[in-house]
Amino acid sequence: MSNTTEHSFSLVITGAPYSSQAPQTALAFAEAVIAAGHRIDRVFLYGDGVHLASALIAPPSDEMNLPKLWSEFLAEHNIPAVACIASALRRGLVNEQEQKRYELSASNLLPAFEIAGLGEWVESTIKSTKTLYFHAGD
Amino acid sequence: MMSDFHTLHILNKTPDHPRFSECLGMSSSDDALLLTENGVLALTTSRVLGDRTVYALKSDLTARAIDTHQSNVGAIDYQGMVELSLKAKRVICW
Numbered sequence: 001m002s003n004t005t006e007h008s009f010s011l012v013i014t015g016a017p018y019s020s021q022a023p024q025t026a027l028a029f030a031e032a033v034i035a036a037g038h039r040i041d042r043v044f045l046y047g048d049g050v051h052l053a054s055a056l057i058a059p060p061s062d063e064m065n066l067p068k069l070w071s072e073f074l075a076e077h078n079i080p081a082v083a084c085i086a087s088a089l090r091r092g093l094v095n096e097q098e099q100k101r102y103e104l105s106a107s108n109l110l111p112a113f114e115i116a117g118l119g120e121w122v123e124s125t126i127k128s129t130k131t132l133y134f135h136a137g138d
Numbered sequence: 139m140m141s142d143f144h145t146l147h148i149l150n151k152t153p154d155h156p157r158f159s160e161c162l163g164m165s166s167s168d169d170a171l172l173l174t175e176n177g178v179l180a181l182t183t184s185r186v187l188g189d190r191t192v193y194a195l196k197s198d199l200t201a202r203a204i205d206t207h208q209s210n211v212g213a214i215d216y217q218g219m220v221e222l223s224l225k226a227k228r229v230i231c232w
Contacts, residue, residue: 007224021150021175021176025150025174025195028197028216029216029219031216032215032216032217032219032220033220035217036217036220036221038220038224129224130223130224130226130229131229132148132223132229132231133231134231135150135231135232137150137151137152137155137175137176138151138155
């Protein structure tokens with residue numbers, strides 16, 4: 001089946017890297033979307049999914065570095081990615097602005113991601129052809 | 139292989155997860171089921187899926203050493219998953 005029209009997707013990742021397969025499945029799906037000539041409007045991280053945006057995850061070098069792979073993918077295709085602020089703050093994921101606001105000792109948000117409310121989520125689900133959720137399997 | 143259907147149910151839960159039977163209960167005969175991640179383990183137990191149109195992600199089958207050659211299950215790659223999700227009028231991720 002060849003697609004002559006361009007479609008767009010919003011992806012919502014709620015499963016954490018390493019404790020769920022969600023970020024890995026989502027990345028393979030996202031790559032296939034681009035390969036088919038379609039677009040990804042936005043990627044949302046919600047709940048435990050926000051851990052994917054942490055700059056402090058350091059897996060063994062022979063294992064997939066999912067935050068790094070996702071960052072590279074987002075940057076290469078110029079795709080905006082949003083970590084839900086309510087989920088992020090509760091899980092120790094902060095940018096410099098939130099670090100200052102809450103007087104924390106460090107910030108750890110990867111540059112490919114931003115921390116924001118999920119208003120754009122609503123907008124994207126209306127705008128995109130399809131919205132897919134990548135939940136944890138348990 | 140990709141017949142017409144209304145809703146695509148993407149199911150990544152093991153067969154013993156409550157969401158698994160919930161998904162089967164909610165899907166009708168004009169829907170398609172796509173098994174991903176540990177959802178593909180349903181193919182190791184006999185006949186839980188009935189006569190639905192069933193697809194499964196090839197990479198998840200391979201990772202779990204599940205062979206679908208003797209069954210009616212359509213093994214698809216991520217490209218196929220993109221096509222299925224666009225073909226569906228509605229997608230539900232369980």
